[in-house]
Amino acid sequence: MGKFKKTILLISLTILLSNNVYSISNQTKYKDLIKSSDKISGEVEFIINTIKDRYDIPEVSGEVTNMPWRNDKEFLKAKEKYNTPILIAGFCAVLKNPLPGEEYNVNLAARKAKGLVIKPSDTFSQNSNIGPYTKSRGFREGASYIGGNIIMTEGGGVCKVATTLYNLAALSNFEIIERHNHSMPINYVPYGQDATVAYGVKDLRFKNTTEDSILIWTEMIGNRLYMGFYGSEKPPKITWNHEIDKITLPSTKYIKNEKLAPGETKTVLNGMNGATVKSTITITYSDGHYAIKNMGTSHYQPLPQLIETN
Template structure:
């Protein structure tokens, strides 16, 4: 039906581990006609008891560490493959910051008990989900009985939001020196839609809404003055 892949630049070891674990849990899942798939129900809860480790998570416009950090990459690829398969999206939430592995407007975040990614199988036949993480790249595909129409993503940037610099004093640094702790990143407001080409050559536009991503500051530590 559709497939998607994404590479995560410079993942930490636990993040890579969590993504691979979640992909293995997801692989082989069959979604029956009319059934609503839920990532949290299929893969969660993202706890140590289920084998997940502490990994990076976006929270309040900053990067923190929580158990299961990294599983949002699973949600983002599920979202992309579901959209390209032209199934009904029931629930999807964007990150607070842009992510490096999919374009703005094409990501999805999950948090067990709060945010989920869900889609309804409206194809009339079962859907088999395949997923595999190899190295730093996650691969995902949906297999079904019907070939979906051709679907294309489109985005329009409505506003760019600049980052800023915060300076923090660190008495342990050498006199007169400074170091960049966080590089910071710009924010963006983006409108997303898809075009669906039917078997008759008709082009149908489907709006997916507007997502707003916050900027995060560039953080610089400064040592004592000379």
Template sequence: MSRIKIKINIPRWLLDATIVFFIACLITASLYFVFEKKYQDKIYPGVWIGEINLGGKTVEQAKSLINEEINNINRSGITFYYEKNKAPIMPTIISTESDFAYQIINFDSEKSVDQAYNLGRDKDFFSNLNNKINCLIRKRAISLSFSMNEEEIKKILIENFSEFEIPAENAKLILKEQNNQFFVNGETLGKIINYEKALELLKINLSKLNSSPIQLSTETDYPEIYKKDCLNIEAKAKNILSLAPITLIFEDNKWEVDKEQLAQWLSLKIKSEAKNQDLVNIGLNKNIVEQFLKEKIAPDIDQEPINAKFEIKDGRVAEFQASRDGIKLKIEDSFEKINYKLTNYSFDETKENKIELVVKDLKSSVNTNDVNSLGINEIIGIGESNFSGSPQNRRHNIKTGADSLNGALIKPDEEFSINSALGEIDAESGYLPELVIKGNKTIPEYGGGLCQIGTTIFRAALSSGLPITQRRSHSYRVSYYEPAGTDATIYSPWPDMRFINDTGSHILIQSRIEGDNLYFDFWGTKDGRVVEKTEPTIYNIVKPGPTKYIETLDLPVGKEKCTERAHNGADAYFDYKVTYAGGEVKEEKISSHYIPWQEVCLIGVEKLSEEEKINGDEQTTGTNNEDNKTEEETEE
């Protein structure tokens, strides 16, 4: 049987095309291999943060470049200016004690560089390929990762520039003393600084590592209440005034509000539901009434709850402070009730015009009866720190803070917060102030020295093997807390130092001061856990910049007031290991980053230096251009 041979004629052009295709694929694959090999441990080309080209850099090289720019911003700050007036915003609020410095802008170079490195690596193959090609043909902008305390920054701007604002004034209700008649005074327009816009510009600049000065802009401030809308107001005001005197009561206490006082409380209000063009109504001035309640009545009513406190006496737990429930005037609720009663004439005609104030009961969280079931037998951990060289105010605050925590009881499974336990940090609580520098002003703030408390409690919690849930190192290395890496900064409400009592028993805090040493002893019941901690490793030492001089009007002319000596910046870490009785092991590397602390000196001047001429190409004017896009926007 003969075979049939089939001959397939392949067009020459198809054969040539196939060969070209395979050669192109081979070349492409080779180029892709070479490209991947070249950037194996490096950031892909075309990736930028601000004006820094990170393409071709290793992660460590990129971090070094970014940190250098961050350090420049930390040293110089961001200047805000309005006309010839300027104020620098420093990422770290500077005090005459480095211990009391705290950050309001915190940069995260590690997160930003990791994001840059992962561009083209962290998605599926085709998405990564697309990102790599885009990196080769156009600039890819990555936003610098940072966090900032907007409320505090706005507060500093207001403190430095509010004197140049003229707020609008609403139409006002005025009482003529001569004839006891009401009339409405007209409104006025105002001019205010747009602080929200300034904060947005700051965010844009920081995301691009841009430290250019930011010009504050103003806008017209319009009143809410106009005289033309005030109809029948005088008659309504007389009707409310006729209700005086009124009596505010709580239990057996009474406070009388006479006609003169009530007249001062009256003000114009926008109606929530306007009818027949009747846009404005009469009501009580919330600020004035609440201030009256706070200053004249609350001190007679308010009683803070007191937790029972205990001490170790003759080897046994004994009470030294009994518990007591508290009570507090609800100021806002009381105002709403007073306002409603007066504006709605809601009184019983057969009785005096009395208004019962609104209060709330406050329960103590640690009761005296707890002493019988504490199960406290022994010391489970000790924290120690040294504060030699501290000035008088700082020593006073350390003792005040230590005394306030002495005898505090932590329940099983409770998360302990130092800020919450310390409570209000002010003159009434016995604390003394320290000067902090905000813009061009030096302002007294309370709390200097309390980081000694935070650090020592942190060390006691570590010694006890307790899980740390919140902890932040200081911005700068502080001599009181050496070795570096074992400190904890606190500043209400944040940063805080927190840990959890997971021992299954109560923990009793006992404080003691011996010479220049502060101790916190944690008493409880040992559960067999074993704590291991290495000595801190300190590396990446960075020298501080030259002394920074800040002009101030708050010191006599020519007088200088300087902080403690300068300190090197550094990174530090130590290994922390807890082995539980059941064999479970928890290991953690606790890291800290310290920026260089330059010596800062305040120098008294008669007049602040005028703003240097700023190049128009460098100043921020708020133009919304393509460069302002975030990495997410440019990646689309």
């Protein structure tokens, strides 16, 4: 086969697969059609494997459907073992400008959640399944919101796992038993969609209201936390609604940093407005009818802007 024809074939195959013209099974058939050309079979197989392993890489946090572990052997084995063939909800939390210690603790908490199974009618508790968030269990100090301040605590950052689990539970239309919002707003999900935990004080708990087991799978890639719930039946479509009221502007706090040049300033944390937020979800069923579920009211103090100066 000439170089020109070879290039056209590879480009055409890439376009077809990237546009999802062919399912995975048809991709395999397409590979079989060009097996006669030994010179390009390796390149074609590489393209097919690359397309199969593609996953969503969102710029902002939200629902995702193409997960990075789709072809992972451990995941496929667990999915078969617990009879959970369908992704019922997927979410990716994009962690913007993580504070010290957060990424490590988020990654560790996510690994502890990976492979957990929620049986029918059982209530999942983050504190019971992932906590306590102590050094003896591998957690480090990380930034936390406490009493309107940002301080370093053991396990600081695990609330990002709680927030992701909360959004998955909402997308799955599970019953929320316990959820607490942060004292100040966070920058990686909309107001009203966050959840915080503090071992022995605040927990995230939700009930598996389906008749089948739910498998949890997770992976941290860079600053993106992927989590998915797997079961046997797709839930109805879920849409968040938020009514924001009583907005309070943030203050500015200055911190001395002698490492900066004289007169130099550096913004460490951008401020965010305080607010009261009433949240609901719209549940749209396959036959077209819908229902509104109250998800509670969240109260946030303003997050101050932090500026280092010398």
